[in-house]
Amino acid sequence: MSLGSPLIRYWYHPTADSLGDTVEAFLQEMAGPTLLHIPGKNRQRKRAICTLLHGNEPSGTRGIFRWLKQGVEPAVDILCFFGSVKTSLQEPLFFYRHLPDDKDLNRCFKAPFECDQGRLAKAILDILQDMQPEALIDIHNTSGMGPSFSVSMKQDAQHEALTSLFTERMLVTGLRLGALFEYSERNVPTVTIECGGAQDPRADDIAYEGILRYVSQTDVLTPQQADWELDVLKEPVRLELRTDATITYSEAEDVYADITLPPNVERHNFGRITTDVQLGWVKPESWDKLIVNTPAGKDVKDKILKLEGNRLHPAQPLKLFMITTNATIAKSDCLFYAVTDDGSHLK
Ligand SMILES: [Zn+2]
Incomplete structure (x- = not known):
């Protein structure tokens, strides 16, 4: 498989032991932008998760770590992208959204891809293009306190289904900021999940439980009988x-x-x-x-x-x-x- 990016470490099927004992050790093991590839029961299909585009938003990384430690085999191949690993490792851990001299990585998913962050964003997009996942979720925390919600470009059954794996609130926006969820434009259903405040332990549970559904279910793009009605906020x-x-x-x-x-x-x-x-x-x-x-x-x-x-x-x-x-x-x-x-x- 050609990955073609010197900017992102490719780590295939790590054993639970090789992940380290803590989330911090896991990040140190990765050391920089990393793609974890976890083979699933069905090798013909892939889904992608991106997280840590912002270095001070830990819930997605913690959720993936918790899932991988349990060794639960996913339904399909799962690609996990970790963006601002170096930023998150700057002391104190999970403190900086981006380093003072860097741009905000989640505003760089658009041309001209010129700065370091832009080149990393382009590398992530190129791998997605190459690997063709059937869906993409990007996991964040909000900077303040507040409930969880999703952000997407489109309101259709597939985006609603992805949202419902995590949360009951859905924001639909046509704003173009260079954020990863704009990948929907390439006809891959994509949602950002804002799990809630970075300091709120409930946000970690929302991320973990949603990730477990996302990786375990055979179908994540057809609306299920959810426990909740979606509250959709438009434009x-x-x-x-x-x-x-x-x-x-x-x-x-x-x-x-x-x-x-x-x-x-x-x-x-x-x-x-x-x-x-x-x-x-x-x-x-x-x-x-x-x-x-x-x-x-x-x-x-x-x-x-x-x-x-x-x-x-x-x-x-x-x-x-x-x-x-x-x-x-x-x-x-x-x-x-x-x-x-x-x-x-x-x-
Ligand atoms: Zn964020």
Whole structure:
């Protein structure tokens, strides 16, 4: 089998002993980007799992380690990709999303693939193209606390089936950010699974239990009688901050910051919030530093947010999710995602 990537170590069918005794030892054994290939009962089919694209999101790695230690033979061949192994091993373990000089690997799955992270993303895509898995899941943790959900480009039976292996919430988005789940465009059903907060032990169980279903079931692309109804959230928009914006997390307004949010703002994750809920504070002269655009680039900020004096409120009932209390992520990525509470599209 040609793998053709010097960037990714190929490790075929490791014995349980060779994995090391702990997740940390397992990562040290891998030492860098790695593809584990686990042969299944049916050698004609393959499924792929990717994880650790972000070095501070351990649930996928822990879940795969736990499964492999048990030695449960998968239904089909399983390809496990581990992305930011070196990043995760920087002390303290699982601390850095990406190293300060590196780009975010999960924003590099698109041309031009020029930086180191871009070349690694391209290598992963090339192997997927070569190996033709029937499905792909990419396992993450959210940066804050909150329930699990999936992210996908498409809402169809196959993407719903993959989601239901892990969680009851599904986010469908046409946003193109260079994330791996955009692999759906190549007609391989692909979902990102956000298992919940990296510090939350429930997130590890969600990853592990979902992985076990994904590797064990003969068919993972036909909706089963799930224990739950899917809650589908369509076409979220992102609240982004202009690069010169300053953000502080504090119980009271910080007059030196453009935007202040309370430290417990994450409690709004996936809840319904009405227009009388105050989200935080924004200096009126800093309003332009907040950006809310549709995937097509249309400014819909006034439909999502409003200022009353310097108090920030929803402009209509909303559901927010992936709210971050990490100022770096808020600035480099986004502060939160939002959909209308009634599911109507933002145009
Ligand atoms: Zn992530």
